Amino acid sequence: MTKPLPPGDLSPLADVHCHLGENLARELQLAQGGSVRAVVLTAARAEEFGPIAKLCADTCAADTRPRLIPAFGVHPWYAPSAPENLEELLDRAFDTAPLGALLGEIGLDFARPKEEHAAQRALFRRQLAYAACCALAAVVHSVRSVEEVIAEVKALRRRPVLLLHALSASADQIHRLAALGGYFSFSAHALAPPRRRMRAAAAAVPDDRLLIESDWPSGSDSPAAVADALVPLAELRGVPADELARRIWANSRRFFAAAGII
Numbered sequence: 001m002t003k004p005l006p007p008g009d010l011s012p013l014a015d016v017h018c019h020l021g022e023n024l025a026r027e028l029q030l031a032q033g034g035s036v037r038a039v040v041l042t043a044a045r046a047e048e049f050g051p052i053a054k055l056c057a058d059t060c061a062a063d064t065r066p067r068l069i070p071a072f073g074v075h076p077w078y079a080p081s082a083p084e085n086l087e088e089l090l091d092r093a094f095d096t097a098p099l100g101a102l103l104g105e106i107g108l109d110f111a112r113p114k115e116e117h118a119a120q121r122a123l124f125r126r127q128l129a130y131a132a133c134c135a136l137a138a139v140v141h142s143v144r145s146v147e148e149v150i151a152e153v154k155a156l157r158r159r160p161v162l163l164l165h166a167l168s169a170s171a172d173q174i175h176r177l178a179a180l181g182g183y184f185s186f187s188a189h190a191l192a193p194p195r196r197r198m199r200a201a202a203a204a205v206p207d208d209r210l211l212i213e214s215d216w217p218s219g220s221d222s223p224a225a226v227a228d229a230l231v232p233l234a235e236l237r238g239v240p241a242d243e244l245a246r247r248i249w250a251n252s253r254r255f256f257a258a259a260g261i262i
């Protein structure tokens, strides 16, 4: 059974993984004045770069909270239809974000049909190279591909800061990715029982690398519900939720600083 969060003021929080969805503007309005101070709005397809850039620019101009931080990239599910001129589209998208942006969502998803894996590998390598060359942090989706992700990152001469989102991995893999500069984020949905491997991964993340996410709209009812992830994480790690919230906020600030977000 999940326990409610303790009453009182919760530490500020950052939702480091949220997508475009119907009524996002309304959802963000609902989050105004709450504990969520920043939301990373993550692209899955190149067609989303424009709408994400516009929404981020609008909230930045209005100076509202939560602050939106864009992430531009092509998700492995869309690798077979990734545009040929992707780097050009990324260049243009990053030019719209003078306060910084992340690269993502990129990665490898080997739960997808085998025929797509070669296109996924090529796209992942291409986008990792872009992140390394432009000193961008990369938001990584990895399903049944953790060893391949580690190998691809290790092969880079300059390694980007990594944000591994909803990663189901062994404790040993978590530690090896942390040694490569990885941060890790989980939503309440991803940690719901019986997801034993995901829960064990969340318990194994080093204290200074843990982040939280809503994964809205598929992973939660609202970006404002990101705090729900604190409940299972506090249980799994054996610490009070309010103490964990403060630690995760400090980690979020350190991650954004490492990612060059000002």
Ligand SMILES: [Zn+2]
Residues within 6 Å of the ligand: 017, 019, 042, 105, 141
């Ligand atoms: Zn995602």
